[in-house]
Amino acid sequence: MSKTAKKEGFEESLSALEEIVRGLEAGDKGLEESLELFEKGITLAKTLSKQLEDAKKKVEVLTKEGGKLSRKALEGNDD
Amino acid sequence: MNSDPTTPRILTVSELNSQIHDLLENSFSELWVEGEISNCKSYPSGHTYMTLKDAGAQIKAVLFKGSAFRVKFQPADGLKVLVRGRVSSYAPRGDLQLILSSMEPRDKGALQLAFEQLKAKLEAEGLFAEERKKPLPPYPKSVGIVTSLQGAAVRDMLSVLQRRWPGLEILIYPVAVQGEGAAAQIAGAIEDFNEHLPTTDVLLVGRGGGSIEDLWAFNEEIVARAIGGSKIPIVSCVGHETDFTIADFVADRRAPTPSAAAELAVPEKEAVSDAVLGLADDMESEMLEIIRRLGERLSRAAEHPFLQSPHRMYEERIRRVDELYARLPDAVRRALLNAEKDLQLQAEKLDAISPLKVLSRGYAIATKSPGGEILRKASEVKAGDKLRVRLHEGQIDCEVTS
Numbered sequence: 238m239s240k241t242a243k244k245e246g247f248e249e250s251l252s253a254l255e256e257i258v259r260g261l262e263a264g265d266k267g268l269e270e271s272l273e274l275f276e277k278g279i280t281l282a283k284t285l286s287k288q289l290e291d292a293k294k295k296v297e298v299l300t301k302e303g304g305k306l307s308r309k310a311l312e313g314n315d316d
Numbered sequence: 317m318n319s320d321p322t323t324p325r326i327l328t329v330s331e332l333n334s335q336i337h338d339l340l341e342n343s344f345s346e347l348w349v350e351g352e353i354s355n356c357k358s359y360p361s362g363h364t365y366m367t368l369k370d371a372g373a374q375i376k377a378v379l380f381k382g383s384a385f386r387v388k389f390q391p392a393d394g395l396k397v398l399v400r401g402r403v404s405s406y407a408p409r410g411d412l413q414l415i416l417s418s419m420e421p422r423d424k425g426a427l428q429l430a431f432e433q434l435k436a437k438l439e440a441e442g443l444f445a446e447e448r449k450k451p452l453p454p455y456p457k458s459v460g461i462v463t464s465l466q467g468a469a470v471r472d473m474l475s476v477l478q479r480r481w482p483g484l485e486i487l488i489y490p491v492a493v494q495g496e497g498a499a500a501q502i503a504g505a506i507e508d509f510n511e512h513l514p515t516t517d518v519l520l521v522g523r524g525g526g527s528i529e530d531l532w533a534f535n536e537e538i539v540a541r542a543i544g545g546s547k548i549p550i551v552s553c554v555g556h557e558t559d560f561t562i563a564d565f566v567a568d569r570r571a572p573t574p575s576a577a578a579e580l581a582v583p584e585k586e587a588v589s590d591a592v593l594g595l596a597d598d599m600e601s602e603m604l605e606i607i608r609r610l611g612e613r614l615s616r617a618a619e620h621p622f623l624q625s626p627h628r629m630y631e632e633r634i635r636r637v638d639e640l641y642a643r644l645p646d647a648v649r650r651a652l653l654n655a656e657k658d659l660q661l662q663a664e665k666l667d668a669i670s671p672l673k674v675l676s677r678g679y680a681i682a683t684k685s686p687g688g689e690i691l692r693k694a695s696e697v698k699a700g701d702k703l704r705v706r707l708h709e710g711q712i713d714c715e716v717t718s
Contacts, residue, residue, distance in 0.1 A: 247455045247457075248453070248454060248455045251455070251588075251591075251592070254592070254595050254596075254599075255595060257599060258595050258598045258599050258602065261599055261602035261603060261606065262598075262602055264602075264605070264606060264609065266606075268606070268607070268610050271603060271606045272603075275599060275600075275603045278595075278596070278599045279596065279599070282592055282593070282595060282596040282599075285592045286589060286592055286593070288483070289482070289483075289585055289588060289589050289592070291483070293482075293483060295484075295485050295486065296474060296478075296486040296488065297485075297486070297487055297488070298465070298487075298488045298489075298490060299487055299488065299489045299490075299508075299513075300490075301508065305512075306508060306512045306513070308487070311474075311488065
């Protein structure tokens, strides 16, 4: 599971970005606060795009032995 | 033993029943009977007892556990069935009964009936209820697949998942999807995911197309229960578009094919990427709008008369000070006048009790001339003393003569 940590929070980051856009749309914030939000939003958008690009495929097959599940990579799945 | 052929042979009841039993078993060892089920009762032992009847007759029948597994549907009162079996007797009671080895519904296929029965039962339990359906996570990190490693289904799912949503962790739990034990394997895999890999975001459970017999495992109660009990959302995909299984009704989402299930499970990278860029664009234009609005406010403020010609602010103040100044003497005068009136009033009061007022009526005050003591008795002076007499107006100095 730890190998997927990089992907963790994609949904949260996307929600945060949407929230920022809504916040800016409301137009009730001062210049400084707006700029701060904007900067945060740009960082989020970059991270999100990067996550989409960098993603590595991973397919594993589960087998159960003695009540325990083990994984091994799927053979012939190199595309 | 009596060897006389004319003498009837006496049997015990047990012997009779045993002979009947043997006769029946030999003569009616394999037959097909058509009838309607009534008085049907299943026991926890797995045996099902019933009566088969037609308009004019009835016979007891039993479906023992050992044969019951072959009957996919639930025998029930009123069902017209075609049964296969043998006639036997229950020696302790001499009862006659049909021992069934299989049973087919008369009006429809056995599997069709089984399907309808289980569907009705689970529906009544609320297992298909809309409010039980779990939403699929929009951006899953990990997807589990419960299907056979053979066949096109797993390949289709993998290719769609990987194309649409890279970076996904895909865990395949291989199971038999048809034949003996398939249902138990499918149910077990779903349970294992929930128990050992609960962070899996969504499960795809299904197989490619086939006959109703091939797809049967997905119509078994054990699979329906496993899907219904899963905390991980499940997308079912069994067979082709037109195939509906019990699993499809219980699953959180039903997909017509394995590929479609994969499409339901994950978003498309391009679309999400576009959405992110779209949000960034929105944000940028909002920011520009905010700056434009702030700029507008700034220029509105700058256009204000005070900022345009600041001395006006002072003109205004000066005018106000002048006005106050102009009003000041008036106010002071009024105050002084009031004070004067007050004073006069007080003076008049004092005047009323003044001794000078008494003098004005003709009285006089005499005082000794040096010393100034006021005289009240004639004896206080002698001839030759000088007096001063004070009148209302003025005073007289005079001398005592007697």
